[in-house]
Amino acid sequence: MSRRPYIREPSRMGWWLKQSRYMRYMMREISALFIGIYVLVLIVGLFQLSNGEAAYEAFLATAEGPVGSTFAVFAFAFAIYHSYTWFQVTPKAMPLTLAGKRVPGAIIIAAHWFGFVLISAALWLLAGR
């Protein structure tokens, strides 16, 4: 009797289409791309600010135009999704024990959302809008 194990090659490109959990993972990863582009836009804005009022006004006009606004909506949606997915997994990565007892995951997740809202509100106030 001879051994001849058969190797079933995985699909290198389309593997993530096979299961919904893989797709959700890819969505989470791709969401970082939108956040990254948004950060680049902000850096361009800062750069234009250093170039004087006219340059900054032009940047604002573009950012608030149809393309800029549409992108901002997408970026916001992905940023919320990104935060949601990562907050959901924080109890796994950072389990807490208080007084010898495991802190329930829901409390760790809620604490992250609380911090998120608090910092967002503080920034909102500091930005003077």
Place this chain on the structure above:
Amino acid sequence: MSVRVSELEILRYDPEQDEAPHFQTYTVPCHDDWRVLDAINYVKDELDRTLTYRWSCQMAVCGSCGMAVNGEPVLACQTFVRDYPQKIRIEPLQNFPVERDLVVVMDDFIDKLESVKPYLVPKEEKEVDDGEYLQTPAQLAHFKQYTACINCLLCYSACPQYALTESFVGPAALALAHRYNLDSRDVGRRVREDVVACNSGIWECSFVGACSDVCPKSVDPAAAIQQTKIASTGDYFMKVLMPWKRK
């Protein structure tokens, strides 16, 4: 007891005759309380005695009957036929070479498991007469969930990183490394580090989390790996900032 007729499409591969695996369909009258393993046992006993698969305890303890049922890695002994449509597709675990029919070659996993030294590395070796290495219930609770692993390979089968990167040490082995690293009686963290805290170890994991979804014993390997990443990052900064502290 009601009987429903299921069609089992089972992946068959005979290394002495087949160039590649193919599906063979069996019609099985399944009782309402039958698990997939019962249905496969029926095929073996009544329809086709050439079918090859692994099983033993029938109670999700031995970890032998892992297979992909409708694409999802499960233990056949705790998966009910009634939870599936009439057609059920049964394949060997993904991401492993197929030895024959539903039996996979698990050598790669065994090698990786050995490489993380999944046993107690005590500070000082004791003679048996000197008694046990003592531990409090609180110290045990710290890592107990990670001791529940039955090496069933479902997590490796679900992990896309393992599918794409052969060198990845993988979920179960890394979870067991974490289990011993957390053990108050163990000092083996430094000796496991070379295998665990490297590119083919924890850093190959991109936290898909599928391993924990499919784990039949709620070991949560994904959690173990993320916690090891945090500990390993701490180690790195300790090494850079306070090299004299490192033994």
